[in-house]
Amino acid sequence: MKAVAKIILLGLVIGFPLVGVSPYLLHVATLIFIWAFIATGWSYMGRFGLVSLGHGAFIGIGAYTAGLLFNHFSLSPWAGMIVGGILAGVMALVIGWACFRFGVMGDYFALLTLALGEIVSLVLVAFRDYTGGSLGFTLKRVGSSWFYLQFEDKAYFYYIALSFLLAALFLWRCIDRSRMQKALRAIGEDEIAAATLGVRIVKYKLRVTIMSAFVAAIGGVLYAQYVTYLNPHTLAGVGPSLDIAFKAILGGMYSLWGPTVGTTIIVVLEEYIRVNYGAKYVGISQIAYGVALVLLIIFMPKGIFGTMEEKIRRVLSGRSRSRDPGQKH
Amino acid sequence: MEIVFLNALVNGILLGGVLALLAFGLNLIFGVVKVIHMAYGQCVMLGMYVIYTLKVIYGVPLLVASAVSVVIMGVWGTLLHLLVIRPLLGAERLNQLLALAGLIVVFENLAHVIWGADLRGVRVDLPIVSLGNVFLKTSNLLAFGGALVVLGILYGVLHKTYVGLAIRAVAQDRECATLMGINPGRIYLLTLTIGGALTGLIAAFFSPIYSVHPHFGGSFTLMAFIIVVLGGMGNLAGGFIGAFIIGVVTSFAAVITSTEVAEIVALTIFILVVLVRPQGLLGARRAR
Numbered sequence: 005m006k007a008v009a010k011i012i013l014l015g016l017v018i019g020f021p022l023v024g025v026s027p028y029l030l031h032v033a034t035l036i037f038i039w040a041f042i043a044t045g046w047s048y049m050g051r052f053g054l055v056s057l058g059h060g061a062f063i064g065i066g067a068y069t070a071g072l073l074f075n076h077f078s079l080s081p082w083a084g085m086i087v088g089g090i091l092a093g094v095m096a097l098v099i100g101w102a103c104f105r106f107g108v109m110g111d112y113f114a115l116l117t118l119a120l121g122e123i124v125s126l127v128l129v130a131f132r133d134y135t136g137g138s139l140g141f142t143l144k145r146v147g148s149s150w151f152y153l154q155f156e157d158k159a160y161f162y163y164i165a166l167s168f169l170l171a172a173l174f175l176w177r178c179i180d181r182s183r184m185q186k187a188l189r190a191i192g193e194d195e196i197a198a199a200t201l202g203v204r205i206v207k208y209k210l211r212v213t214i215m216s217a218f219v220a221a222i223g224g225v226l227y228a229q230y231v232t233y234l235n236p237h238t239l240a241g242v243g244p245s246l247d248i249a250f251k252a253i254l255g256g257m258y259s260l261w262g263p264t265v266g267t268t269i270i271v272v273l274e275e276y277i278r279v280n281y282g283a284k285y286v287g288i289s290q291i292a293y294g295v296a297l298v299l300l301i302i303f304m305p306k307g308i309f310g311t312m313e314e315k316i317r318r319v320l321s322g323r324s325r326s327r328d329p330g331q332k333h
Numbered sequence: 334m335e336i337v338f339l340n341a342l343v344n345g346i347l348l349g350g351v352l353a354l355l356a357f358g359l360n361l362i363f364g365v366v367k368v369i370h371m372a373y374g375q376c377v378m379l380g381m382y383v384i385y386t387l388k389v390i391y392g393v394p395l396l397v398a399s400a401v402s403v404v405i406m407g408v409w410g411t412l413l414h415l416l417v418i419r420p421l422l423g424a425e426r427l428n429q430l431l432a433l434a435g436l437i438v439v440f441e442n443l444a445h446v447i448w449g450a451d452l453r454g455v456r457v458d459l460p461i462v463s464l465g466n467v468f469l470k471t472s473n474l475l476a477f478g479g480a481l482v483v484l485g486i487l488y489g490v491l492h493k494t495y496v497g498l499a500i501r502a503v504a505q506d507r508e509c510a511t512l513m514g515i516n517p518g519r520i521y522l523l524t525l526t527i528g529g530a531l532t533g534l535i536a537a538f539f540s541p542i543y544s545v546h547p548h549f550g551g552s553f554t555l556m557a558f559i560i561v562v563l564g565g566m567g568n569l570a571g572g573f574i575g576a577f578i579i580g581v582v583t584s585f586a587a588v589i590t591s592t593e594v595a596e597i598v599a600l601t602i603f604i605l606v607v608l609v610r611p612q613g614l615l616g617a618r619r620a621r
Contacts, residue, residue, distance in 0.1 A: 055427050057434075106608050111369070111426055115558065116607045119600045122555065126600070130593040242551075246434050253431065287445035294439035301432040302420045 017166065021159040030158040036264075036271045037165035038226050043252040043263035044172040045219025048179060048212050050249070050257040052188040053110070056213075058117030059220045059248050061124040062092040064240025066221025067228040068128060068135060074152070075144055081153040081229050089221040096217035097210060104206045109195075118242065125241030140235030143228065153229045161230050168226060169264070172219055176260050179215075184208050220248075254300055256307030265308060270297075336466045341588040342581060343467050349580025350477035351538055355553065356560040356572035357484060358531040364504040364567035365524040368418055371433035374554030375440035376413075376529065380406045380536025381545040382444055385453045395457060399537030403530050410529015414522050422521075437554070444547040454544035472541035479538055483531075484573070491569075500524060504567065552596060556583070559603040565616025574614060 021030055046059050069091055070084025079087075099120060103113055129137050148155045155161060179185055187208045190198040199205055228234050237243055247270075255266020273296060277289040304311045355373065362370045380402045387398035417436065421429050459471035491497035502510040503520045511517060543549065560579050564571025579599055586595035606613065 057430075102608050108607055108611065111430070112562075112607050112611050114427070114430060115369075115562070116604055119555075119559075119603050119607075123597055123600045123604075126593045126597050130591065130597070242437075246431070250431060250435070253427070287442040290442035291439050291446065294435050294437075294442065297435040298417060298432050298439070301424075301428050301435065302417070305424050305428050 018163075021162050027158050030162050032271060032275055034158060034162045034165050034230060036268050037162070037169045038223060038230065039248070039251060039271060040264040040267040041165065041169045041172045041226070042220050042223035043248050043255070043267050044169070044176055045216050045223065046248050047252045047257045047263045048176065048219070049216040050252055052209075052212065053192045054209060054213065055110075055114050055249065056117040056216070056245075057114045057242075057249055058119070058121030058245050059216075060121035060240040060243065060245035061095065061117075062217040062220035063224035063227075063244055063248075064121075064124050064128060064236060065092045065095060065224070067224035067234055067239045068236075069221075070225040071141070071143055071228050071234050072134065075141070080151050081225055082151075085222050085225045088225055089218040092217040092221035093214045096214045100210045100213040101206065104209045118245065121245040122241050125236045128236035128240055135236070136234075138236065140233060140238075143232040143234070145232070154232065165226060165230070168222070173260060173264070175215070175219075179212070180260070184211060188212060250297055254297070254304070254307050256311075256313065259313065262307055269308060337588055338585070340467055341584045343469060344473065345581035345584030346577060347469070347473040347477040347580075348584060349577035350480040351535060352556060352560055352580050353573045353576035354480045354483060354531060354535050354538075355557040356564065356576045357487065357569060358528045358535075359557050359561045360564070360567055360569050360572045361500075361524055362528045363561065364569070365500055366414075366418065366422075366521050368421075368429050369433065369558075370528065371430060371554065372436040372440055372550070373528075373532065373557055374550035374552070375437055376406060376409065376532035376550070377535045377539065377553060378444060378545055378547070378550035379409065379440060380533040381540055381543075381549070382448055382453065383533070384536055384540045385448075385455055385545060388455050389453070395455065395540070399533075399540070402536055403533035406533030406536065407526050407530035410525040410527070410532070411522060413529065414525035418525065419518075419521070437550070441547045441550065448547075450547060452544040452546050455540045457541040459541060470542070476538035476542060479534075483534060488569075496523070555596070556599065559599050559606075561613075562603060562611070563606050563613055565613030568613060568615045571613050571615035 020033065042059070042063065046056065049056055066085070066088035069088035070079075070081050073079040073084045073087065074081055099116075102108075103116065108116060128135050132138070135141065143154070146152045146154055148157070148160075153164075187198070187203050190201070190203055191205055191208065195205060224239055228239065251267040251270050252263040253266070254270065255264065255268075256262030274289070274293055277292045281288050281292065300308070306314065355377070359370055359373050362368065362373075383402045383405050384395070384398045387393040387401060388395055393401070413436075417432060418429075421432055424432075457472065459475075462469045462471055462474065491501060499510070499515045499520055500523070502513065502515055503517050507517050510520075539545075556579060560575040561572055563579065564573070564575030579602070582602065583595045583599050586598040
């Protein structure tokens with residue numbers, strides 16, 4: 005029954021652009037896919053207590069590396085993705101090693117990553133001769149091309165972003181079933197006890213951090229290729245970092261679909277407010293958005309998906325005791 | 334060249350004085366309520382806007398406007414506690430952080446909507462004093478002196494009055510403070526009101542020096558964080574020392590290179606402190 009529902013849903017999602025929906029809806033859907041991709045990658049770390057408030061650093065590194073290589077050396081963004089991803093991975097390795105080796109956890113880790121995200125943004129601005137500084141830069145146009153990942157028709161990006169999202173979700177499930185997950189859960193519950201049992205703390209934390217950074221960097225490249233414009237304040241720094249964390253947490257960062265649900269809700273909310281109220285006073289939409297977020301955090305601390313999941317579970321276990329509560333967490 | 338450095342040093346020290354006030358407020362709130370007020374710099378920004386509105390639009394004299402700002406921001410702090418912080422007292426730390434970070438967006442855009450994106454300055458003509466080759470703006474001197482006076486008063490209140498004792502007790506051990514008959518909820522409210530009033534005061538000191546814009550709070554929030562962690566989170570004396578260190582370092586860096594690099598330097602110091610000595614210069618060693 006569940007499988008049939010999934011297939012129908014998948015069919016709907018795949019068939020969506022083919023029914024002639026407006027480019028605006030395609031645009032919103034593509035944005036959702038790209039940000040959900042990055043948010044899911046963020047949750048690889050987040051679900052194990054490694055809350056990063058600085059993913060903007062990785063997004064920015066990925067986007068700017070690929071973008072600059074494309075503009076100056078005509079390097080295909082596909083290759084640029086790999087290069088950017090590797091650079092982000094290296095940064096994750098260095099910072100991660102320093103943090104985990106020195107036992108930086110919890111709040112301090114979050115603040116440190118916040119600082120890191122801001123540093124990357126500032127560096128991008130400081131090298132304004134190469135990066136265009138606060139004004140950003142535009143990718144040169146080459147028309148529609150698979151090799152250069154640019155298309156006039158939004159539907160292409162829709163499917164590409166969707167594929168990447170599905171890949172990230174698949175990777176989530178792989179991690180969930182791996183030994184790494186068990187190790188990280190042990191670390192999350194009691195790091196010292198886990199260490200005494202021989203669990204290699206630094207190795208597993210590093211692994212998941214690098215994966216998360218890699219995904220974020222690729223997401224950054226996708227976004228940059230989609231909007232063909234890069235800006236250090238939308239791709240790096242405090243803004244996007246907090247944004248990604250919000251999306252994942254509000255949706256529920258411990259579950260597979262949580263980040264996607266959270267991203268959908270937040271993007272739809274943002275667009276709705278912006279379209280209906282944004283024109284009247286610039287900034288009212290953002291205020292409403294911020295207030296909505298704060299209210300959501302106060303009243304739904306487990307995230308929307310998490311809260312719903314709990315309610316469903318309570319209802320189900322009330323009905324029949326023998327039902328297995330599910331393999332999630 | 335030495336003259337430039339000397340000027341940077343002195344101005345860094347003056348800046349440090351006001352940053353010390355900022356750090357005090359953050360440390361007080363963190364020490365007592367155990368919440369990191371992520372939007373503190375943004376509250377200062379709002380205070381500056383209040384002063385601007387009162388003085389430039391309604392013609393209120395600067396001193397009166399400043400006093401009103403202190404009161405208004407104090408009330409703002411109270412509201413903040415009642416509406417956002419109190420409901421989140423039992424929540425996970427991460428959620429507290431995120432909620433307050435969300436407030437950053439709300440405050441900055443509130444300012445944007447009400448006052449627009451342009452720079453708003455309170456034009457006050459104060460003379461420039463010179464001691465030998467060092468040029469000091471009176472506004473900076475006043476801010477520095479005022480900050481030190483206020484810090485002295487606050488220190489006195491904390492250590493010589495009953496209320497101050499209650500605040501310190503709650504900061505040290507909330508449960509035992511309850512046993513002593515202290516109502517922590519009321520102390521939290523008081524702390525956030527004082528913290529808010531402080532932002533109004535800092536705004537008063539900043540108004541003659543800086544022009545305000547919606548993103549003004551950003552770098553100060555970050556700066557305040559760095560100082561607080563450098564000095565030891567919750568440690569008031571540490572915050573004081575840290576403020577001057579950061580003030581001088583960023584002043585030098587800004588003179589030698591550029592403002593962005595100065596911020597990068599400050600952030601790098603922050604990262605190094607978190608890695609090597611997270612309890613800060615004066616903090617007690619805790620299990621990480």
